[in-house]
Amino acid sequence: MLTQTTTRVLGPGDLDAALAVLGRAPVENAFVTSRVQVAGLDPWRLGGEMWGYYTDGELRSLCYAGANLVPVCAGPDAVRAFADRARRTGRRCSSIVGPAEATSLLWRLLEPAWGPAREVRGHQPLMVTEQPSADVRPDPLVRRIRKDEMDLIMPACVAMFTEEVGVSPLAGDGGLLYQARVAELVGSGRSFARIENGKVVFKAEIGAATPAACQIQGVWVAPEFRGRGHSETGMAAVVAYALRDVAPVVSLYVNDYNTAARAAYRRVGFREVGAFMSVLF
Template sequence: MLRTPTARVLDEGDEAAVHRLLATDPVAACVLAGRIETAGTAAASLGAPLWGFGAGNELEAVCLAGANLIPFAVPGAERAAAAAFAERARRAGRRCSTIVGQAASVSPLWDLLAPYWGPARDHRPRQPLMAIDGPAAVAAEPRVRPVLPTELETLLPAAVAMFTEEVGVSPLRVDGGAGYRARVAEMVRAGLSLAWIQHGEVLFKADIGAVSRAACQVQGVWVAPAHRGRGIGTAGTAAVVEYARAAIAPVVSLYVNDFNTAARAAYRRVGFREVGQYASVLF
């Protein structure tokens, strides 16, 4: 009788094995690697359980089961890992707002969870993962800079507009937006929110939403609607790349919806190249 592969909750003793696993694809694993470099692998310090899949002391896959469910697996292990992670996720019940990560890991996991957790509010199965490890190919907008803590109130409406446009729901719908405001404020304090602010108006913004030693991931890129079509997004993203490579990590990445042809073209002009595929399931 065949048994479903099983996953276990990892602890601090698994940290070295997790680092070895994530180092197999530092760009795709950036979000997880950044969390683990900061907090380790114990659930108490991570704030959520980290599930592991593999034989003996080595790991073929992990999945962070927090506000986002984030699986990562080596090529060839995705389906077996998905079966193990889906079994744990079904037993625990849905606590996440998103499943996100490598498409090869997210897709089989969602196939198994959809009968229990579906329907999703949105499913984005093809999101090109792009990266740049050298200078931007276009001139950077010099007025893009880290947002100052005193500019939080100026930034917040743009951040809310970006989130609503990208995700399809307002971040203010939960707890009146207190949690989202705290997250934006934290990013500003850490120097990870950049913007072009002119006469009290945000023309462009972007966040460096995940940071590991090897790579960082840009998120929340947004241009004010009245200023679109002028190349601000391209020049602004180039400025973010230059800042991030100088101050944060040698490789800068992002992922984008496959249907957003304008954004993909802009990122290619900056010098990003496609290095993988992400997928997202939004609840």
């Protein structure tokens, strides 16, 4: 019997089926799930298209095609189908990111048409915790950022992004989209920092949040305060907030070469459960 496969752009009527696929891996799919739960599948609200891969009429895999290209629960056949569609539409994203195995194949298929990349981060351990830190005392001075503190937190966010990604988030549109994203996280109570004398010492955000899992991002310590344990005590505080107020599982992914950060996260209680990969343009 021949297996019939097809791909198409999903619409609002496909929401339940898409959420069922996303629910198969709630931790690794936290970013896409959080977007879909807020915006549905309307491309304008979602900020991109959601591609669906069907086998014999059943939705089996997804690919979010917005500012990021993100394969979701995608085996080799689905990845090949998504790569074909991505080649036809042309590159519109600033990165490809997702589970390492699927993302690696997707990039190998797209690189001849889309390459070269500015940077490829081939192995980014995915780490999780379900418990407050047993070994690191949370920093009592880490707190939620208020809406009237945007001018205070923005320079730290820009510094973190530039240091991590290698380009400024203020390029292109002057930072309007990035500032809107930071404001969204502040407004939703998912931006945290330790502030001393009007200066951000440590900061982090809960960038994606679903009822099943959330993902911490943007962890940063001001250079002059590094080496004093702020990343550990600060992360312990953010984890405590996240477990209490957001979701029962807290995750993050980190560059494999950042051995200091990986060690700090392990001391806070995180363990590795998989790996992501990022391709930056």
